[in-house]
Amino acid sequence: MHVVAPETISEQADDGTTGSTTGSTTGSETGVPVGPVDSSRVPRFAGPATFARLPRADEVGRADVAVIGVPFDSGVSYRPGARFGPAAVREASRLLRPHHPGLDVDPFARQQVVDAGDVVANPFSIEQAIEQVERGADELSGAGARLVTIGGDHTIALPLLRSVVRRHGPVALVHFDAHLDTWDTYFGAPYTHGTPFRRAVEEGLLEPGALTHVGTRGPLYGRSDLTDDARLGFGLVTSADVMRRGVDEIVDGLRSRIGDRPLYLSIDIDVLDPAHAPGTGTPEAGGMTSRELLEVLRGLAGLQLVGADVVEVAPAYDHAQMTAVAASHVAYDLVSLMALSPTNGTPQ
Ligand SMILES: N=C(N)NCCCC(=O)O
Numbered sequence: 543m544h545v546v547a548p549e550t551i552s553e554q555a556d557d558g559t560t561g562s563t564t565g566s567t568t569g570s571e572t573g574v575p576v577g578p579v580d581s582s583r584v585p586r587f588a589g590p591a592t593f594a595r596l597p598r599a600d601e602v603g604r605a606d607v608a609v610i611g612v613p614f615d616s617g618v619s620y621r622p623g624a625r626f627g628p629a630a631v632r633e634a635s636r637l638l639r640p641h642h643p644g645l646d647v648d649p650f651a652r653q654q655v656v657d658a659g660d661v662v663a664n665p666f667s668i669e670q671a672i673e674q675v676e677r678g679a680d681e682l683s684g685a686g687a688r689l690v691t692i693g694g695d696h697t698i699a700l701p702l703l704r705s706v707v708r709r710h711g712p713v714a715l716v717h718f719d720a721h722l723d724t725w726d727t728y729f730g731a732p733y734t735h736g737t738p739f740r741r742a743v744e745e746g747l748l749e750p751g752a753l754t755h756v757g758t759r760g761p762l763y764g765r766s767d768l769t770d771d772a773r774l775g776f777g778l779v780t781s782a783d784v785m786r787r788g789v790d791e792i793v794d795g796l797r798s799r800i801g802d803r804p805l806y807l808s809i810d811i812d813v814l815d816p817a818h819a820p821g822t823g824t825p826e827a828g829g830m831t832s833r834e835l836l837e838v839l840r841g842l843a844g845l846q847l848v849g850a851d852v853v854e855v856a857p858a859y860d861h862a863q864m865t866a867v868a869a870s871h872v873a874y875d876l877v878s879l880m881a882l883s884p885t886n887g888t889p890q
């Protein structure tokens with residue numbers, strides 16, 4: 543029986559060209575970022591999955607950008623399963639390649655990108671899980687990395703924002719989602735996947751006037767959901783607006799609202815139409831296409847991106863990895879946007 547162990551992959555790829563996964567030719571020694579395993583030498587379907595076949599954090603010892611998973615879904619109001627999102631997105635990311643033609647950047651060569659594994663988040667205590675995510679994010683960003691987090695349900699955006707704001711101050715936010723996620727409580731619970739951005743405003747984490755939901759749609763509890771949301775300071779670009787006004791006009795509006803503020807991007811995969819992303823817990827008809835989402839993201843190139851997440855991938859409802867593939871491409875674009883960010887995320 544032939545078993546492809548990580549060591550075997552490392553030996554095969556570690557020939558001085560590209561694609562080493564081990565510490566033996568580390569970027570920390572040479573200053574050259576260690577990239578993904580070379581898929582022209584080691585089949586991309588072999589071995590355990592890290593995001594984009596990148597090295598693990600412990601293999602390189604430093605990171606400009608860390609991709610982390612948060613396998614947590616105890617905050618959901620409907621279908622569970624996003625706890626399996628990080629593993630599904632990593633698995634679906636094996637096909638990513640080192641050059642991004644849309645942004646004309648090699649995101650893994652411009653900066654050291656690593657897979658920092660999963661944060662341990664207590665599935666039986668939302669409060670403790672939130673603390674654990676915040677602390678995990680603090681540790682990684684304290685070591686100098688910007689984070690691209692793969693969820694997990696949308697509850698986790700709150701501790702991620704707390705951590706990023708500790709370093710950068712209040713942030714501009716573009717929130718891609720079918721839902722507002724500014725509701726108050728569910729069953730009296732303040733920390734859920736439908737409430738993170740109301741809590742974030744209450745905690746002073748967000749820059750008033752620089753907050754926008756994109757892709758919103760679907761039935762609400764009442765008209766007051768919208769007036770409450772506007773009172774919290776959010777602008778709204780519905781999925782119908784994207785269709786009617788087009789990507790370029792939407793991007794122009796977002797860029798002028800954000801300016802040169804530190805920017806956080808939170809992407810709930812249910813912003814996509816269920817035809818593009820069925821594998822999610824609270825699907826709503828009439829969503830964005832993955833092409834629209836990726837093009838809006840690319841339109842944000844050059845802004846000061848200090849952190850990002852892609853959440854709500856629930857693989858049990860997925861088909862042919864459609865949702866996980868879409869999320870892996872979103873995460874790849876986020877890493878690429880970080881490569882093009884003017885200050886490399888360093889606090890000014
Ligand atoms: N964050 C996501 N995906 N969904 C929030 C839906 C909250 C509700 O059930 O009303």
Ligand SMILES: [Zn+2]
Pocket residue numbers: 719720721810812813824854
């Ligand atoms: Zn949503």
Ligand SMILES: [Zn+2]
Pocket residue numbers: 696719721723735810854
């Ligand atoms: Zn959401």
